[in-house]
Amino acid sequence: MKKTRLSLKWLEIFLLITRHGSLQAASEEAGLSISTVSHHLRSLEDELGVNLFDHKRRPIRLTAEGSIFQRNISEAMRLIHKAESEVTTANVAQTRNLKLALIEDFDSEITPELARSLIDSMPNCRFQHLTRPSHDILELLKNNDIDIGVATRPQFEQPDLIETPLLRDPFVMILPVNCGHPPEQLLDKTGPLPLLRYNQNQIIGTQIETQLRRLRVSHPVQFEFDSNQTLMNMVAEGHGWAITTPTNFMRARRFHRQIKLVPFPGKEFARFVSIFSTELCPPHILMAVNQTLRNLIQSHSITPMTEKFPWLRDQFNLMPDGLTES
Structure with missing residues (x-):
């Protein structure tokens, strides 16, 4: 079997640079100095024997060889991250890292209880929670910066994301x-x-x-x-x-x-709130977040609001649950 001499770190840095078009921005996201990022890129190009970027242009741009390499490496890295995620999260209790982003609509009561529930079911997990507008959450997911996002469904479909409908919220x-x-x-x-x-x-x-x-x-x-x-x-x-x-x-x-x-x-018209994820998110993690959120939204929002305003009963409700235990 032919062994590669390419470093995984080199490839990650390469993809960051292609995403941002700048060594400075890539270094900020990676938490590394510009000189370190430049060193990783130079090592990758030296090993391949080609220039992946046109270093004379600003912003930095891919060469023809770089575009071919980026296409293939993006898919390879996606598969690596998917395999890593599935192996390290064989069940909910074994989950080690989880990054969530939710719209501020749930900040007061639902998000804290969601966090407490996930901590109980994932005792060894390192959580990162963000509050962002819906459009920012969708971008974070597309860039693989978070695992799961709860956001308002946009006007157009998101082909790169998996949508799990959650709530019908009438205007x-x-x-x-x-x-x-x-x-x-x-x-x-x-x-x-x-x-x-x-x-x-x-x-x-x-x-x-x-x-x-x-x-x-x-x-x-x-x-x-x-x-x-x-x-x-x-x-x-x-x-x-x-x-x-x-x-x-x-x-x-x-x-x-x-x-x-x-x-x-x-x-009458309504917005729809959904859970968005990528194929890298293990199904049982998505299922745990979905079920917990559904229970919390029902108890903290839907039940008290429909009791106080009965005319909302046919409008304000959970969407059919598309995630079921197999």
């Missing part, structure tokens, strides 16, 4: 508690209060704007917020109304006495 309207104007008047702009929006860089903000365009409803863009809590606070103080979801409303408990939650007066 609703929130108004200041003392607002006497019907929701229909606010929607068609005959009411006095402005529409407060989620930032349109977020998937939830884009989905709301798309639906308003479908309904041919146009409001001036005056206020956009990244933070759900800030938006809720503005509504509670009487500065406007907003379109949100039961999950986001549930998180803002301290404002509940100052806010009215009512059905969206136009055609």
Whole structure:
């Protein structure tokens, strides 16, 4: 059998450079000095006897030989990581590392309980938890920077990711508690209060704007917020109304006495929250996260919200569970 003299570290550094187009960015992600990254790349090129990058150009670019090498090495590294993951996580209790990213919607109660449950079932695991917007979570997954992400389903399919549907979260309207104007008047702009929006860089903000365009409803863009809590606070103080979801409303408990939650007066629409992963994620780890999240969302969000607002019962619910024990 012919043995390779190529170092795994050289290959990992090579792929980082191709991803970022910069030795500086690759060194920052790898936690190495630029000189060390440059040394690894030079060693790889010397061993192969070809230049993988055109070093005279900025940003650095692959040569024709480098493009061929990158195609094959990307697939090889994917298989190596998949084999490593399957061997080192033969069962949940043996899991050693798990990187999760969740949207902030679950930060107050669900995420801490999810962490406690996973710690109990994976006592030897090193966890890393991130809170990010949905579009950032999907990018982290595509770059293999995390194992599992919980995010709002985007408009377009993600062919490189595995989606496990989790929650149907309908859009609703929130108004200041003392607002006497019907929701229909606010929607068609005959009411006095402005529409407060989620930032349109977020998937939830884009989905709301798309639906308003479908309904041919146009409001001036005056206020956009990244933070759900800030938006809720503005509504509670009487500065406007907003379109949100039961999950986001549930998180803002301290404002509940100052806010009215009512059905969206136009055609019903919803966002869908899913668990996203790659094929590198072992199925039993995905199953454990999925089942725990489903139980927590039911007990902390769906049950209390549908008891308080019975009209939500047919709209706010878990999606059919596509993961079952074999």
